[in-house]
Amino acid sequence: MPPKLTPEVVADPDLLSEAVDGVIRSDPCGRRRQREIVSLQRQLRGLVSDEAWAEFLQLDALATARFADLSVVIAAWAFEQVWNSASFESDHENTEIDG
Secondary structure, eight states, X not given: OOOOOOHHXXXXXXXXXXXXXXXXXXXXXXXXXXXXXXXHHHHHHTTSOHHHHHHHHHHXXXXXXXXXXXXXXXXXXXXXXXXXXXXXXXXXXXXXXXX
């Protein structure tokens, strides 16, 4: 189970990355997709040269790193949206608005 998102976790890129990884690893759909990806990679490996395979692995590593980086950015953004909204609502809970 991934750790809960707290301001401390969100503020630490390594902890936030670990939390996002935990969510991804625990998601059944994500695990199913990973199995599909591995199956297709095995098929592709049998069809291409060593040089083409090496290029594909570099491309795959870069795409995976981009996805990982963006996942952390999106998680931080979403947390901040909820945190700021909750803080605003809490700060203005008893405020009357004259209309």
